[in-house]
Amino acid sequence: MKPARRMELPLPGNTPITGIEPALVLRKIQAQGKYETAHRIKQRISQVSRFAISDGWAETDPAADLRGLLKSMPAKSEFP
Numbered sequence: 001m002k003p004a005r006r007m008e009l010p011l012p013g014n015t016p017i018t019g020i021e022p023a024l025v026l027r028k029i030q031a032q033g034k035y036e037t038a039h040r041i042k043q044r045i046s047q048v049s050r051f052a053i054s055d056g057w058a059e060t061d062p063a064a065d066l067r068g069l070l071k072s073m074p075a076k077s078e079f080p
Helices: 022-031 035-054
Strands: none
16 A cells, blocks of 8 residues: 655646645645645645745745635534
């Protein structure tokens, strides 16, 4: 069985950090019904962006402006 990869984003391999458009990435993931994954990827994009800011590779965190973009995970009923 192939191990899971957390940062497998639908992006070309050599995309610069400033070329990532989080809204498009997150909408693609959410459209597949992967709500929790979309929230986690948003966190990872924010972490990577903050690291890039600290090293001078980027100026802003694009994921910080996306509050309210992602929907909550639909509630599942546990009743029989």
